[in-house]
Amino acid sequence: MDSEHTSAVAADVPAAPRDVRRRPPRTDAVLADPRLAAAADRLGRGLVKAAVAGAQERVRAGEIPPHEVAEHAVAALPATASRLRPVINATGVLLHTNLGRAPLSAAACEAVLAAGGTTDVELDLATGLRSRRGRSAVEALLERVPLAEAAHVVNNGAAALALAATALARGKEIVVSRGEMVEIGDGFRLPDLLVSTGARMREVGTTNRTSLADYASAVTPETGFVLKVHPSNFRVTGFTHAVGVADLSRLGVPVVADIGSGLLAPEPVLPDEPDAAGWLRAGACLVTASGDKLLGGPQCGLLLGRADLVRRLARHPLARALRVDKLTLAALEATLRGPATPVHTALHADPGRLRERAEELAARLRRHGLDCRAVRSEAVIGGGGAPGVALPSAAVSVPSSWAGPLRRATPPVVGRVEGGRCLLDLRAVPETADAALADAVRRACPAAAGGRAHGNPDGRPEREG
Numbered sequence: 163m164d165s166e167h168t169s170a171v172a173a174d175v176p177a178a179p180r181d182v183r184r185r186p187p188r189t190d191a192v193l194a195d196p197r198l199a200a201a202a203d204r205l206g207r208g209l210v211k212a213a214v215a216g217a218q219e220r221v222r223a224g225e226i227p228p229h230e231v232a233e234h235a236v237a238a239l240p241a242t243a244s245r246l247r248p249v250i251n252a253t254g255v256l257l258h259t260n261l262g263r264a265p266l267s268a269a270a271c272e273a274v275l276a277a278g279g280t281t282d283v284e285l286d287l288a289t290g291l292r293s294r295r296g297r298s299a300v301e302a303l304l305e306r307v308p309l310a311e312a313a314h315v316v317n318n319g320a321a322a323l324a325l326a327a328t329a330l331a332r333g334k335e336i337v338v339s340r341g342e343m344v345e346i347g348d349g350f351r352l353p354d355l356l357v358s359t360g361a362r363m364r365e366v367g368t369t370n371r372t373s374l375a376d377y378a379s380a381v382t383p384e385t386g387f388v389l390k391v392h393p394s395n396f397r398v399t400g401f402t403h404a405v406g407v408a409d410l411s412r413l414g415v416p417v418v419a420d421i422g423s424g425l426l427a428p429e430p431v432l433p434d435e436p437d438a439a440g441w442l443r444a445g446a447c448l449v450t451a452s453g454d455k456l457l458g459g460p461q462c463g464l465l466l467g468r469a470d471l472v473r474r475l476a477r478h479p480l481a482r483a484l485r486v487d488k489l490t491l492a493a494l495e496a497t498l499r500g501p502a503t504p505v506h507t508a509l510h511a512d513p514g515r516l517r518e519r520a521e522e523l524a525a526r527l528r529r530h531g532l533d534c535r536a537v538r539s540e541a542v543i544g545g546g547g548a549p550g551v552a553l554p555s556a557a558v559s560v561p562s563s564w565a566g567p568l569r570r571a572t573p574p575v576v577g578r579v580e581g582g583r584c585l586l587d588l589r590a591v592p593e594t595a596d597a598a599l600a601d602a603v604r605r606a607c608p609a610a611a612g613g614r615a616h617g618n619p620d621g622r623p624e625r626e627g
Contacts (some may be wrong), residue, residue, distance in 0.1 A: 185221075185228060186218035186221035186222060187218075187228055187229075187231055189211065189214055189215070189218070192217075192218075192231050192235060193207075193210065193211065193214060195232040195235075195236075197232070198210050198214065198232060198235060201236070205239065205240065205242070205243045206243055209240065209243060210235070213235040213236075213239050214232075214235045216234075216235070216238055217230075217231040217234040218231060220234065247573070247574060248573055248574075249261055249573060249574045250573055250574065250575045250576070250591060250595055250602065251265075251590045251591065252557070252576060252578075252585075252586035252587050252588070252590070252591055252599065253578045253587060253590070254540070254541040254542065254555060254557065254578060254587030254589055254590065255541070255542055255543075255544035255545075255578075255590065256505060256508050256509065256541065256542070256543050256544055256545075256553075256589060256590050257455050257456070257505065257543060257544040257545025257546075257547060258544050258545070258576075258590075259544070259545055261576065262454075263455060263544075264455060264458045264459060264460075264503065264504070264505050264545075265504045266458075266459070266460065266493055266497070266503075266504075267458065267496065267497060267502075267503045267504060269496040269497075269499075269500030269501060270492075270493040270494075270497050270500065270503075271493075272496070273492040273493055273495065273496035273500075274489050274492055274493050276492065277488045277489050277491070277492035281488055283295060283296070283491065295485070295491075296315055296486070296491040298491075298495055299315060299491045299492075299494045299495040299498070300313045300314070300315065302494075302495045302499050303315070303464065303466070303494075303498060304466075305498070306426050306427070307426050307427070307439050307442070307466050308439075309439050309442040309443055310438070310442060310467055311467065311469040312466075312467070312468070312469040312472035312473065313464065313465065313466045313472065314465045314472050314475055314476045315453075315462050315463065315464060315465075315485075315486055315490075315491070315494065316462065316463040316465070316484040316485065316486065317461070317463060317484050317485070317486050317490070318452065318461055319346075319420075319422065319424075319450060319451065319452035319453075319463045319464075320346060320355055320463070322420075322450035322463030322464065322465050323352075323356065323418075323420055323450055323463075324355060324358075324359055324480075325463075325465070325475050325478065325481060325484055326387075326418050326448060326450060326475060327356045327359040327386075328359040328360065328361075328478065328480050329474055329475045329478040329480070330387050330416065330418070330471070330474070331356075331359070331386025332359060332360040332361055333360055333361070334361060334362065334385065334386035335361070335363070335364040335380075335384050335385050336356055336361050336362070336363055336385075336386055336387060336388075336389050337364045337366060337377055337380045337381060337385055337387075337388045337389065338353075338364070338365060338388070338389040338390075338391065339365075339367045339372040339377075339391075339404065339405070340365045340366065340367050340369055340372065341367060341369050341370060341371075341372055341393070341398060341402075341404065342390070342391035342393055342404075343365065343391075344396070346546070352391065356389075361386060364385070366379075366380045369398065370400070370402045371401065371402060371403040372405060373403065373405065374405050374409050374410075376405075377405060377410060377413060381413050381414070381415055385415050386415075386416075387415060387416040387417065387418045387447075387448075388410050388415055388416070388417050388418070389417075389419075390405075390410055390417060390418070390419040390420070390441075391419075391420045391422070392420060392421050392422045392423070392435075396549055397549050397550050407419055407441050408445055410445070411444065411445025412445075416447040416448065416471065417445060417446045417448075418446070418447065418448045418449075418450065419436075419446040419448070420449075420450045420451070421436045421437065421438060421450070421451050422451065422452065422455070422547070423435060423451070423455045423456045423543075423545070423546060423547035424451045424452045424453060424454070424455035424456045424457040424547075425437035425438065425451075426438045426439060426451075427440075428440060429456070429509075431510065431553075432456075432509075432543070432547075434548070434551075435547065438451055438466055442466065442467060446467065447467050447468045447471055448465060448466070448467035448468065448471050448472070449466045449467055450463060450464065450465055451464045451466075452464070452545075453494055453497075455505075455545045455546065455547055456509075457497065457503075457505075458497055458503030458505035459493060459494050459498070460493040460494055462486050462490050463484075504590075504592060507592070508541075508589050509543075509553070511553075511555075511589055513554040513555065516554075516555055516556040516589065517536065517538070519588050519593060519596060520536035520537070520556035520557060520558055520588055521536045522596075523536070523558050523586075523596060523599065523600055524536040524558050524559075526600050527558070527600060527603055530604055532560070532603065532607060533560060533561055534558055534559065534560050535558070536556060536557075536558060536559070537557055537583075537585065538554070538555075538556060538557075539555040539556055539557035539585055539587045539589075540552040540553065540554065540555060541553040541587055541589035541590065553589060555587050555588065555589040556587075557577075557585040557586055558585070558586040558588075558599075558603075559583045559584070559585055559586075560577075560583065560584050560586065560603065560607070561583065561584065562579045562582055562584045563584075564584050564603075564606065564607050565579055565584040567606040567607055568584070568586075568602065568603065568606050568607075570606065571602040571603075571605060571606035572605065573598060575599060575602045575603065586599065586603075
């Protein structure tokens with residue numbers, strides 16, 4: 163075959179079509195989009211460039227056309243430069259450790275934002291001299307617990323106990339009941355924590371019964387303090403006996419009491435839960451508690467009690483390593499001085515109104531053909547507080563297969579699977595989030611649209627299981 167014939171044949175062969183899937187727009191051209199340029203100033207160029215790269219890969223995969231890269235990159239941008247995502251807590255657990263325990267109040271969030279800049283955290287603006295760090299937060303704490311002579315704040319509840327043990331019992335003994343040798347979560351055990359401070363544990367009594375005589379026989383000149391621990395994440399029932407703070411306070415040595423769940427004063431909804439004021443009144447020299455549980459504030463550890471002991475703890479070298487930052491101090495003070503926290507609101511939610519909300523949400527979703535119904539539910543405190551206490555609640559019941567898609571929704575919705583269904587319990591969901599919850603369900607489960615709705619025709623709640 164001669165060259166002329168070859169050329170003629172080649173000319174007759176049509177050119178291969180261009181594969182548009184392999185031709186996404188240039189990165190610099192996409193980054194020039196005003197929306198992405200503004201996002202780079204807010205979020206950082208790295209995050210924005212990653213969103214663009216993800217959209218370009220979708221073009222190469224044939225999922226989207228090239229001209230939609232900027233649009234999809236904008237949609238993929240995170241709300242903030244942090245990977246932490248706001249989540250709707252529909253688990254029915256008010257203080258869910260995996261979800262950050264207590265959600266902060268609007269007042270606390272505003273205080274954190276204001277404290278994010280330069281603040282007078284250790285400066286007296288009137289004199290221009292250095293002042294005590296966190297003084298206004300401590301003042302707010304003492305206003306809420308007048309029986310405490312002094313207070314100190316550290317970075318979490320375990321740190322509060324560790325500081326007390328280090329400052330008061332290093333090289334000495336801590337007398338504690340065997341029934342109160344608790345594991346505090348994620349495999350951390352109270353005796354291991356306290357022994358790591360250089361103190362020695364003196365266990366008394368048995369798992370289910372400890373008497374005042376057990377404590378009295380263990381107290382010696384080597385005793386640093388007697389520790390009373392509220393076993394807030396479990397219950398021992400049956401043939402049991404425990405010694406109260408009032409009796410322990412007559413042993414002639416300091417009593418350090420860990421209430422755990424963070425109540426500062428009695429809570430009528432939880433009559434069996436100890437509070438800081440009650441145990442100080444009973445004779446505890448020092449009470450420790452967590453700030454991010456029933457108090458409803460940021461993660462921190464609270465120490466309240468005798469002025470001489472608190473001063474000794476605050477001046478210990480370890481206190482410097484355990485101190486909280488300005489954001490925590492701001493959130494704590496706003497929690498103490500501000501309006502009711504989300505935890506308090508959830509704790510006191512009206513079960514009747516919860517049922518109404520569940521009915522309204524289920525009816526709204528059924529109109530889109532979704533398999534939803536309102537059901538009765540029970541919520542719990544969580545976070546190591548009030549074990550065994552069930553709070554009447556209501557939930558939207560959806561198929562259990564939706565649990566995964568809901569966790570990946572925007573915003574993510576975390577429910578609980580029970581009785582073969584996924585329950586979206588409303589106790590810990592603010593009423594203002596109901597619309598967002600419904601939208602997330604509709605977006606996460608579009609394949610279910612058109613399916614048969616279940617439940618009572620009038621939307622009244624059924625009892626699940």
